[in-house]
Amino acid sequence: MSVEGKLSSKREAIIRVFRRALRARIRYDTTYEGFAMKDRMQAPLCEWGYTINHDRREKQHQTYSSSNWLMCMTEAFCRERWGDKYRIKFFNVYNVPLLALASYAEAFITVIGQGYVVNGGGFSHHPAGRSVGGSMSDQDQNEEY
DSSP states (O other): OOTTSOOOHHHHHHHHHHHHHHHHHHHHHTTSTTOOTTSOOSSOOBOOOOOSOHHHHHHHHHTTSSSOHHHHHHHHHHHHHHTTSSOOOOOOOOOOSSGGGHHHHHHHHHHHTTOBGGGTSBSBOSOTTTTHHHHHTSTTTTOOO
16 A cells, blocks of 8 residues: 555556455355355455464464455455454464475465455465565574474
8 A cells, every 4th residue: 555545556456356256256155055145155265375483474464464465454344344253364274394395385275275366265466475485584494393
């Protein structure tokens, strides 16, 4: 977001893609028998990432620092609209055995987990696995996990 509080044209375009895909996904989900708008989506929106320090990363997400801007904005909207009914949850789903595999694991799980904005499944608008390199230079790179 700019200093004036306006979104860049790139972010506006990402929001339009996400909104269009999410609406299509919700329409698809509502075709199932027994689905009511009060129910949750069949699969939650997701964002897959890599961390070497789980607790610190979870705290960053909770405080909206170093987090996916679209995910933060969506959660803020949901909290304003529905209170705590819909919240972002943080889960450790896989411990990568080698740091060198982190970018591959993130890319793979983002694809199979439907985590991209283009299909309305998640918040990823940047190719998964590309930002892991910066994490490898993190001060915690030598921690055992």
